[in-house]
Amino acid sequence: MHSWRWAALLVLSLLVGLFAVVSQKRQPKQHNPDLEHLIRSLGDEYLICADGTSQPSGSRWTQYLGIWRHMRPLLSQKPKASHIYTLATSQPESPGEVECLFVKSGRVLSSGTRLALGPLCDSFQGCMTHEVPYGHTLLPAFTDAHGHLLDLGQSLLSVDLTGAESLSECRERLESFLASHPDLDKSAWIEGGGWDHTRWIDWPNKARFPTAQDMIENSVSLRERKISLKRIDFHALWLSPAALQTVMADDKIPPGVEVIPGGSIVLDSEGRPSGVLVDHAMRFALEVIPRWTNEDRKKFLKQAVDLLLSEGITGVGDAAASIDDIVFYADTIRAGTDLGVRTYAFLSCESSQIVDDAECFEALVSRLAASGSGPLLLNEDAASDFTLRTVKLFADGALGSWGAALFLPYSDRPTERGSLTMNESAIPAIVNYWADKGYQIATHAIGDRANALVLDAYEEVLLRLTSQGEHDLRARIEHAQILRSQDFARFKSPTSQLMRTQGPLSIIASMQPSQYASDEHYLPSRLGPDRLANAFPWRSLLGSGSHVLFGSDFPVESPSVLAGIRAATTRTSPTADVVPETLTRLEALRAYTSAPPFGQFQEKVLGSLESEKWADWILTFGDILDDRQDLQDIRVVATVKRGKPAWLEGKGRLSSV
Template structure:
């Protein structure tokens, strides 16, 4: 029952009745007082005090779209982010640590051909020269394409005569032979040949991911498509009281595991909740798998991929809605977004589940009519600010200038009435929430490019960006009565920053630091002095 009083230069409460404060008192995992130093001290006499000095305290920051197991795998296998060439990738693979192997398969992630000279997809020939008998599986930065070698193709039974699976592409050379790049559902054919991670591997990955999240200032994560084995591990930790962050899990709705989730139904523990399901309508823009109404500008004749038929998507969404699940659907391309809106709106009407706050995950490229339709329905637009700043160097080549007017349109979505919940989609992007706050406000990269911002009319204010990582995720997970702001009775989830993310200069966020992360009144991270 000990009471702790936290003191800071400023506290942004996001409570309309008292938006700013200097101190807050915490007891039994809840906020019991907020106000000036004198006010809080008078209400919490004899309490332990923690003086955070010139820090700014904000409500708990939550990533509304992320992948914990994926982050853990990225942290423990070969990291290929920012590799400037195929040769650089190969060098990193040769130096791979033992943790990069799953069985005898060598794993890595994060390659991006857009950053290489020429921008062309790689091939299996380069991998075969170095790894003739070790299967290699390397996921692209967006996790919607994989680069594999000949041994991996052989074990998966993929040859010249193998047809493309529905919702996937096996890229081929002029002779029809697989090049070693697999897009979307074609990845699953090879992944199915891979041995699953051991329990120890899975636990190691999840612990690494949770620790990283706490260090970057996250008090909670919405996990967008959790596999059943990871969910069972987190359930065990939650029961033991050792889960350090709040996890709002979306069941993985693509594979056969969905049947187990449907049978179980929505579930809630102390720090772990599962009452949502996540489906994938299409692929990603970087691998040209995003489903478009019109051709890609840089690949005429190609319009991307729908990962399941509209009829199947509707049937699955309706089944989970009827079971009481919030339905969250990944949609990148404008065609996919049109389809997803059709599915969510008709499904909610048919099942009477409008109150379940169904979500469009990414809502990345939309026609103006669909922006207005999404907003009018009051759906959740779960968007990722750093996707825009990562994609902007090449997005116009894919889409052309006109379609970009409805891409990464956070301001347009908000003004139309959508409920914005901001995230990162880690490990596709960094879990660093400060980078997300910066991108949301500036629409510029860390070097300040382009000057004035990329389509700056779609930027958010400092307060709106902060609300997108606090109040937005709280509403999107039905937690607005307990989290998203700092007021008496709310859960004591908050973060101390070295800068003011609301009124301070946006540029200061680039080099800012997380000073402390507190979840349910417990410090899960404190920066070294």
């Protein structure tokens, strides 16, 4: 054949190959009947296997023409083979790949080769052997260590300002919400959240909060509406003029006062509240806004669970549950209904609007007793969807609203250092109070000062409990975003007297990679160059031997675990002389699978696909651990909980959950 014909065929083949790659990347989510058959046919006993080998991606005619070698680079990102990763805890440096899993009665009975496990399946009547589809990966389901379950559901049914790039876009979304709810009573409160003024292109002064008047400017439909909007970090509340007037009518907001214990009231130039309440000051509005009913909670729970299962998440740390929320969960379980996802609740007295801890505990005891439950629901075998053994404390606010407590002033607000939301001298006593009640303590701490004070308090209680022969506190710090260098090692061994400490006595860092991706644009101006090296120190803490768990803090961030893994693995160093805090894909994946159950006292039954553990697993299209594959092209296509189908792409939530 003439050389020009070979050249023409080569060009044509390359174009076909390129089209195949682009088509695959743009392939919409769609129903797969073969996948549905696999998922729906999962019985009480089944064997599921993967081939684990790569197959050529080129078609026969391209190989026949001898030009496969030219097309291979173009098609190298196409998913190859199928895999099963157990993420066995005994092999932390390995994904624990196996050929087959044998599942019985909702638990993994064994893993190994097809040759070894085939006869085991044959010994059970009705046991079927299934194949992981070509190009897919089976791995443990995700656990989001820190989110807000019912708030997520509410956010899906209310005004969503997430990602709004301007103040005018926020107004447009509010007006659109009203237009789509024409029957909404004019006296009703409109709630929502997700606004972030640091991202608004029409807001030049990023160090200034918007006002109530800014919300309704030039909008007839918004003028008389009572609107309450939580900032993206949930640490500031933006009120419309009508809402602010309603809150002030009770004379609860002290006139002319800007700073209150644990919070602040943003004032205008004349010393009047301008429309934004920060941290504890939000209570003035929350006491006026109607509280949720249990019917509200049912709607919110359904919305949240549907979304979480679609992301491959079967377990969540519900990081600020009120007493009303906890009673709702307990009553739902007692009625014989699963919650849909494994819910590890953190009691929040603040969410319950009870300031005194003893009063909060007594209220919890009284309410749960009326429901036939005690104040602790340990659930270490994870047989139920609900666990209560943790209390949530708040040491400071958030970086985005200048509320995180720092040792040195904010670089963009040189007169402010943030605020503690707990009395500094009272922190050890509060931690000791809840430890004596048998609760795990999980404390929100973002700024370096807040983190240091919480570590001091944990050190005190750990020393006391160790001297009494008690060891398994598993105290947690939620967020741990800004730390001093000398505090990294304290997560592993809080004091020199505890240097021998291993495992349960160390302090757990519960962190959220997606928040770094959202905050990255303002971190340099907020912190300055010197503190950037100690911001979001995932690698430093993991390298020190600390327990690091990942979550998203949904709905503050999207619950997408794949987005979180992408944030954790693609982060770059702020300056050339700073060691990057980037993780490997395997490290990040473990932080969402095998690591969170340790922070929930459930590592013996959850987090990996090992013998006697619950068979909570997912199928992804593509392989998360293949660095050649773009994480944006990988997606969850099926979610299984307790060995049974829970969610399927193209079909949604399945009836077995």
